[in-house]
Amino acid sequence: MLEKNFDPKTAESRLYAMWEASGAFAPTSDPAAEPFSIVIPPPNVTGSLHIGHALNNTLQDVLIRFERMRGKAALWLPGTDHAGIATQMVVERQLAAAGNVSRRDMGREDFIAKVWEWKAESGGTITNQLRRLGASCDWSRERFTLDDGLSAAVRKVFVTLHKQKLIYRDKRLVNWDPHFQTAISDIEVEQREVDGHYWHFAYPLEDGSGEIVVATTRPETMLGDTAVAVHPTDERYKHLIGRAVRLPIVGRPIPIIADEYADPEKGSGAVKITPAHDFNDYQVGKRNNLPMINILTDDAKINENGPKDYQGLDRFAARKKVIAAFEELGLLREVEKTRHAVPHGDRSGSVIEPYLTDQWYVDAKTLAQPAIKAVEEGRTVFEPRHWEKTYFEWMRNIEPWCVSRQLWWGHRIPAWYGPDGKIFVEETEAAAQAAAREHYGRDEPLRQDEDVLDTWFSSGLWPFSTMGWPEKTSDLERFYPTSTLVTGFDIIFFWVARMMMMGLHFMGDVPFNRVFINALVRDAKGAKMSKSKGNVMDPLELVDQYGADALRFTLTAMSGQARDIKLSTQRIEGYRNFGTKLWNATRFTEMNGCARAEGFDPALVKNTLNRWIVGETARTVQSMTKALDACAFDDVANGLYRFIWNTYCDWYVELAKPILNGADEAAKAETQATAAWALDVILKMLHPVMPFLTEELWAQTSDLGAARAEGMLITARWPDLAESLVDAAADAEIGLIIAAVSEGRSVKAELNVPHSARPPLLVVEANDAQRAVFEANAAVIAQTLRVSELQFVASAPEGAIPFVVNGATLALPVAEFIDLAAERARLAKEIAGHASDIAHVNKKLGNPAFVANAKEEVVEENRERLAESEAAKAKLEHALSLLEAVV
RNA sequence: GGGCGGCUAGCUCAGUUGGUCAGAGCACCUGGUUUACACCCAGGGGGUCGGGGGUUCGAGCCCCUCGCCGCCCA
Structure with missing residues (x-):
């Protein structure tokens, strides 16, 4: 006899261990089985499970469990991402907290050893948390973006793209993060609206005949000004074009040039040009052959190109000093308050500086073309469809991708420099040396590039690198392209787009046939969850409190096509109650002798009530199968809820009571058998969403009546009931x-x-x-x-x-x-x-x-x-x- | 400035190709010792589907326009 309630606390770990030990998570080896594969969006190895992970992974698990039950060779390939900046940051912080020497004092080798040490200790946290959620990943295939195989794949890709001239070295302005002292890519930059000022500075004409006023939000950059631009048609300034102003403080004469970038409507119509520290000015500088004067050090202090008394000053201190100097010189014309967007590093949160450096770039424009085409042709379909617009928008305006990072934790760039600066890009040092020997005619000492690759470079290879590429493995053969990718819209640019480009280029095929974009989870008020706001809901606490099934069901039910999910505990509680309802319905059937009958055939039941529930069950199976195929997760949850609670419990069980307590033995026996049969179908249909409760009920009812053909529910066959079971008369x-x-x-x-x-x-x-x-x-x-x-x-x-x-x-x-x-x-x-x-x-x-x-x-x-x-x-x-x- | 999404019961949201489509859950109100379940059962109130215009025999669903709100990119 069933207990009165399901106890998730004791059951969940027991059931998960049972599944894992049985090998049920691995795809069936049956060669006839159709493959279905999902690669997990690899969470940061530093991470711990947040509610977004819970949603994303629940949906993947629902799909995988469904397809597994359907008899497909279902592979859910798990793994973690080394997460360059994030991980390096965590370990550095830890070192600091422990009073250890800094990364730089420690040296590269020792520091990296420290990170690996840390990874060995804490890297398993998030995968264990995924287990708590019930995720049925094939852990035997777990990968890490920095493991040997994936590192080899990264080197191969880099070298290949380089030889194809799709990776190149270039000197241009990058987004420089002074905190981490590395370049970051455009999409790692976050524009934040902040209060600031427009300082209007007067630059005296060199011949003393007047002045020209320019305005800036970043006064310190004037130290690097190399021109003042006015619009070619601006009558106010036409006579000044070609003449010069003397740059205050610095004393350098700089030309007044004509360039369409100057907007006559804005401010005075004249604009200062700092080609080395502003993206627009950089273009102006290139057009007009202006000198580019870099005035900053890597940590954003004024360098040797600044005036003596500014050198070594932090950029913000320098700003104050510049303003004070203008005031003193009587050249500060106006201070205007303004709100403007300031670029910040998405990881460091510090203000980003446009900075002139040598970096490695991927020719994203070229790689993007096949990726655009694949989506246009429907070889990869986004669900909901409208995200394709976002994808196209970005892909069609894509910029070169800066892939080098001045970090230590990551894939070291496989490029070696000869004594004369000649670059050898090869997969191994030995190969680079061989190439150098060939080039120089003798052995020369080589120096490897100090930089590592953007983390997203390796994650871009994830769908095939995890399956063993560049080896021709049976997994690649069988499971690539993957069937569905489930991910959030916030990483369409970072990740999805890169996988599309890399997959098409190296595998000759799309990495996935379908991309399901899941919503963003927010708190009950619709605010984004963040630690600083203190509104973070810890999924593990929710699992402790309500059970994993209740949380999973809630997330499934709420994952409509909307962008946001507003999560409230009230909702979770309601779905926990739903699980209890089913538990008690099972308890009722058990108490009333409902048991599987040998050779029971739903098509042959006679009693009207039984014929009715058979038909309703068949209808539900059909609609649930359809909804799961379409990733209509909310329909799945709502449909199951309604059928189980409102149809099976409220009406079937209630109307069956008189029969079960009645004298008509034939009707009673048939009802007992039908109730048990329908319950088995229910357990199967609900299993992908509520795996623990259903597996437990499956086990607890295993010895009631005829033996089941199937073992554990996780590998039981998804029901297939014909429409013909619906009886209009019933x-x-x-x-x-x-x-x-x-x-x-x-x-x-x-x-x-x-x-x-x-x-x-x-x-x-x-x-x-x-x-x-x-x-x-x-x-x-x-x-x-x-x-x-x-x-x-x-x-x-x-x-x-x-x-x-x-x-x-x-x-x-x-x-x-x-x-x-x-x-x-x-x-x-x-x-x-x-x-x-x-x-x-x-x-x-x-x-x-x-x-x-x-x-x-x-x-x-x-x-x-x-x-x-x-x-x-x-x-x-x-x-x-x-x-x-x-x- | 450009793009995307949203505006449906007090709250959170469903509403496929226009024709019982005005729904669900929660909240609320009323009643209940029906031997599975109070994490329950039964019943009930509540919305001119953001405003305006148009297409149509017919619009929450299509078109135009305005207004808010959110996100992304400049």
Whole structure:
């Protein structure tokens, strides 16, 4: 006998261990099985599971479990990302906290050893947390972006792209993060609106004949100014073009040039040009052959190109000093308050400086073309579809991808420099030396590039590098392209786009056929969860509190197509209750001898109620299968909820009670068998979303009745029930019973008939078929509606309360209890309802254009509806008139 | 400035190709010792589907326009 409640705390770890030990997570080796594969978006190895991971991985697990049960060779390939900056940051912080020497004092080798040490200790945290969630990943295939195989893949890709001239070295402005002292890519830059100022500076003309005013939000950059630009058509300045101003503080004469970049509408119309420290100015500088003066050090202090008394000053201190100097010189014309966007590093949070450096670039524009085409042609489909616009938008305007990072933790760039600076890009040092020997005609000492690659470079290879590429492995053969990628929209640029480019280039095929973009989880108020706001919900705490299944079900139910999910514990609690409901329904069936019958065939059941639930079950299987195929996760959750609670528990079990307690042994046996059968189907359908509870119920009911053909639920076969199991006659019959009971309950409740009262239910008027249903089901209706019996009468006695169900008139003789006013109100309400319906339909049918243009079946439907409503209204009006007569 | 998404019951959201589509869950109100479940059962109130205009026999669903809100990119 089942306990009263499911206990997730003890069951979850036990069941997970059982699954894992059984090998159920690995794809079946059956060569005939169709492959279905998902690669996990590798979480940062430093990370711990947040609610976004919980959602993302729940959805992947739902798909994997579904396809596994369907008999496919389902592979969910897990792993983690070395996460260059993030990890380096964590370890550096730890070193600092422990009072250790800094990274730089420690040296590269020792520091990296420290990181690996840290990874060995803490790197398993997040994968263990995924296990708590129930994720059925194939852990035997787990990968890490910095493991040997993936590192080899990275080198191969880099060298190949270099030889194809799709990777090159270039000197240009990059986004420089002074905190980490590395370049970062455009998409790692976050624009933040901040309060700032426009400082209007006067630059005196060199000949002393006047001045020209420019404005800037970054005064310190004036130290690197090499021109002032005005618009070529700007009449105010035309006469000054070609002349020069003397740059205050610095004393350098700089030219006044004509360039369309200057906007006559903005400020004075003249703009200072600092080619080495501003992206727009850089373009202007290139167009006009201006010198580019870098005035900053790697850590954003003024370098030797600045005036003596500025050298070594931090950029913000230098800013203050520049402003003070202008004020002193009497050249500060105006200070204007402004709000403007300032670039920040998404990891460091520090202000990014445009900075002129040598970096490695990937020719993303070229690689993007096939990636754009693949989505245009539908070889990869985004779900929801509208994300394709975002993808195209970015891909069509893609910039060269800066892939070098001045960090230590990551894939060292496989490039070696000869004594003369000649670059040898090879997969190994030995190969580079060989190439150098070839080039120089002798051995020369080589120096490897100090930089590492952007983390996203290795994650871009993830769908094939994890399967063993560049080796030709059987996994690649079988599971590439992967079936579906499930990820968040925030990394469409970072990750999805890069995988598309790399996959197409190196595998000649898309990395995945479908990309499901999941929503972003927010708190109950819709705010983004963040540690600083203190509104973070820890998924593991929620698992502790409500069980993994409840959390999974909640996330599944809420993952519609909307961008945001607003998560509240109330919701989780409700779905925890849903699990308990199913648990207790199972407990009920167990108590009532429901057990699998040997050779049970749902097509052969005779009892109407059983035929009905068989049909409803088949319908649900079909809609759930369809919804899962379409990644309509919310439909899955809602459909299961409704079927299990409102159909199986509320009606099937309730209507089955009289049979289970009755004397008709044949009907009883059939009902016991059908209830058990339907429950098994339910467990299967619910398993992908609530794996723990269902597996536990599956186990606990395993010895009830005939043995199951299948072992554990996780590997049981997904149900396949034919549409033909739906029986229209059974639907109509049970539908009438449900309608009669519901309406009868409503009447009793509205008239405040005491709960203990047991009037008979009078069948006043009904067609032959309906009469037969009422006769056959009198006992069930009587028990469920809590009436004494059913009586068939020619007309309703005085004071009986009539109600209309599917055209039949029923009545409850409860005159002694009723409040006349209440009854009058009830009737009036019903009549009004029908009246408005009639008016609505009449208006339609009265419109000749409607009858002429609308589809025949629509017109017919409306005619029927009108007739029904009119009949019902007439009956109720008659009842009301009788009531008035009594009074 | 450009792009994308949203605006449906008090709250959170569903509403496929326009024709019972005005729904669900929660919240709220009323009643309940129905021997599976109070993590329960039964019943109930509540929305002119952001505003305006248009197409259509018919629009929450299509078009235009305006207004907010959010996100992304400049």
